[in-house]
Amino acid sequence: MGLKLFNTLSRSIQEFAPLDSAGKKVGMYCCGPTVYDFAHIGNWRTFVFGDLVRRYLEFKGFAVTHVMNITDVEDKIIKRVRETKTSLRKFTGKYETAFFEDLKTLNCLSPHQTPRATEHIPEIISLIEKLIQRGVAYQAADGSVYFSIEKYRGCGCNYGQLLKLNFDEMRAGERVKSDEYAKESVADFALWKARAPEDGDIFWPSPFGEGRPGWHIECSAMSMNALGETFDLHLGGEDLIFPHHEDEIAQSEGATGKPFVKHWLHGAHLLVEGKKMSKSLGNFFTLRDLLAKGFTGREIRYLLLTAHYRETFNFTMDGLAGAKTALARIDECLGKLRGIAGRDALPRVQADQQVGPANLVANFTAAMDDDLNISAGWAAVFDWVREMNKRIAENLLSASEAVSALAAWGKINSVLGLSEQTNGVLMNFSMGDPASDWLGDPEVIKLVLERADAKKAKDFKRADAIRGELKAKGWLIEDTPKGAKLKKI
Ligand SMILES: [Zn+2]
Numbered sequence: 001m002g003l004k005l006f007n008t009l010s011r012s013i014q015e016f017a018p019l020d021s022a023g024k025k026v027g028m029y030c031c032g033p034t035v036y037d038f039a040h041i042g043n044w045r046t047f048v049f050g051d052l053v054r055r056y057l058e059f060k061g062f063a064v065t066h067v068m069n070i071t072d073v074e075d076k077i078i079k080r081v082r083e084t085k086t087s088l089r090k091f092t093g094k095y096e097t098a099f100f101e102d103l104k105t106l107n108c109l110s111p112h113q114t115p116r117a118t119e120h121i122p123e124i125i126s127l128i129e130k131l132i133q134r135g136v137a138y139q140a141a142d143g144s145v146y147f148s149i150e151k152y153r154g155c156g157c158n159y160g161q162l163l164k165l166n167f168d169e170m171r172a173g174e175r176v177k178s179d180e181y182a183k184e185s186v187a188d189f190a191l192w193k194a195r196a197p198e199d200g201d202i203f204w205p206s207p208f209g210e211g212r213p214g215w216h217i218e219c220s221a222m223s224m225n226a227l228g229e230t231f232d233l234h235l236g237g238e239d240l241i242f243p244h245h246e247d248e249i250a251q252s253e254g255a256t257g258k259p260f261v262k263h264w265l266h267g268a269h270l271l272v273e274g275k276k277m278s279k280s281l282g283n284f285f286t287l288r289d290l291l292a293k294g295f296t297g298r299e300i301r302y303l304l305l306t307a308h309y310r311e312t313f314n315f316t317m318d319g320l321a322g323a324k325t326a327l328a329r330i331d332e333c334l335g336k337l338r339g340i341a342g343r344d345a346l347p348r349v350q351a352d353q354q355v356g357p358a359n360l361v362a363n364f365t366a367a368m369d370d371d372l373n374i375s376a377g378w379a380a381v382f383d384w385v386r387e388m389n390k391r392i393a394e395n396l397l398s399a400s401e402a403v404s405a406l407a408a409w410g411k412i413n414s415v416l417g418l419s420e421q422t423n424g425v426l427m428n429f430s431m432g433d434p435a436s437d438w439l440g441d442p443e444v445i446k447l448v449l450e451r452a453d454a455k456k457a458k459d460f461k462r463a464d465a466i467r468g469e470l471k472a473k474g475w476l477i478e479d480t481p482k483g484a485k486l487k488k489i
Contacts (some may be wrong), residue, residue: 003060003369006310008162008241008264018062018232019262025063027227028054029261030235031219031244032068035095036077038286039102041300041315042270042277046237048304049267051108053235055415056368067226068111070096072118074215075179078125078202088118088202102286102287105416108306113226117218121204124213124221128191128206130255137254143194145208146175146249149186152254157188159250162264179215179440181243189247190214193398216247220260224252234261238268271314290320298418299323305355305374305416312484326382327418333385334409336392338449340402360384360408368415381412444473451477 004018018026030050054066071077071094081091096116103110117124127144131137132438139145149159159165165186174187181187193204195210203210213221223231229252233467236245252260269276272283277335283487285315290300303323307313360380367376388405391397397405454462470477476487 003056004371005263005265006371009261013080014263016263019230024061026057026065026230026233028057028064028066028233028235029067029219029227029231030066030111032070032111032239033095034071034074034076034215035092035099037095038098038288040277041287041290041304042237044102044106044300045270045288045304045313045315046235046267047103048106048301049309050235051106051417052305052372052374052415053233053265054109054308055417056372059365059411059415065113065227066109066111067113067115067223068114069219069222070114071215071218072096072116073202073212074218076116077430078199078212081202082198084168087225088175089404098288101161105291106285106301107297107419109417115222115226117213117222119205120218120222120225121213123225124217125192125204125206127217127221127224127251127255127410128208128213131191131251133450134254137191137247139208140175141163142177143209144177144190144211145192146188147189147191147254149250150188155254157250157253158280159251160246162246184241189216190244191217191251197442217251219244220248220251220255223248224256224260229256229258229260231261233263233265235265235267238266241266265309266310267309271312273316274314281306281362293317295320295324299327302327302418306378308375313381329385330381330418333388334406337388337397337402337406337409339397340392340397341406341449361411362404364412364415377412381416384408406445444470444475444486447473448477 004013005016006012007014017023020026028050030047033043033047050066050068053063057064070092073088077088077092081088084091089452098108128137131147132139132145134155136155136157137145137147138151151168153159160167160219167186175190176187177190177193179190181189191214192206192208192211193199193214194208195212199212203212219442223234234245234248249260271277272285275281276282287297287300291297299320300323303315303319304313306319306323363380364377367373370376375410384405388397391401447470451463451470452465453465454460467477470486471489474489476489478485478487
């Protein structure tokens, strides 16, 4: 069965089919962080959602190119740079570094490309030049360059593809210079903002005079630069639908005359303790705030992944405590399975050769193929845990069945990304990453588990011997503070 996803463009669930004629390669762009502060838990919901989409596409066998931009120049950043009297790079560098640390804490895979806006000024300028040449952008008396919605619509182009807009209420020629504005003020928006005294030394030369790019044009330029004029998937939080994504479509299609993105995916909002997050309500949390309360990245990731991406999610401290319990149930079951798996010689098994009625991989895949129905995916996981526990308790699980079960878990965990640390073995990997192959090889699993036991028993001679055996099989085992990791030689 194929993967079906809700497409904001058509407002319907569609079969996902990439543009690649071989049906293999997928270009995916996620709007990245604006590096002016630490990302909050609402932002993280979107980034973890992006990670889930990428992991699931890879699980389905697609070769994903994942691009996430770094917005390192826009209105809010300039304001903060001015207030803190630092340089742009120094200011954004701090939050960019923190962002990538947090991304790791949540076990999100690193995007393949993370372009910075400030490093794509020439591409941005040439895109604006194209829009002026095509007559859909103009320089106003204030020196800034604006996108003309009227001219764009006059060419037969459609502004408002993601959101129904009421153009009768719009006043022609009205302009907005700020990057953020409401739907009620659909207006010509700024592509290039003429240098203003409050910008300090943040400006670049251009054919339209000194200035800086608007936020929206940055994403059009960087996404097309990385993935081509038309690409498969564009993701972001639903708050970006208007104006950011609507403007991205207008700028890109206005310049190329080609469809910009085939499939738009938007993640829903997050509430904290039932309310919109705000500093004054005391329910505003960065990831770091939650870590300081003693929760782990793994628990936070789990909780963010419990709800369907199109549903508003209520993030609570009780929910985090529940995440701890749920993860402990999974870990306990996996620990028992590993104990049984290590018992005797193992026949070769595949991850999808399942034991018993709880067919984990098939049930999980069926759920996720249905517009990433993660709730049904978790139900499959916990049904499986129950089934495994029952068989273990009744002594009905053989070593080979336990290995098969572990391999199945490894396969779906490549999507869930819940790194575990049990028995000193770290089973944290991604499908599509050659490092995941070892879970399909029971002999390798057995050696890894045996080595962990040997180390535990301080039998370092045996542990070293196993390292040699793994090497002979083409795997390099590495000890990390979180456990052992396998690398293909
Ligand atoms: Zn963007």
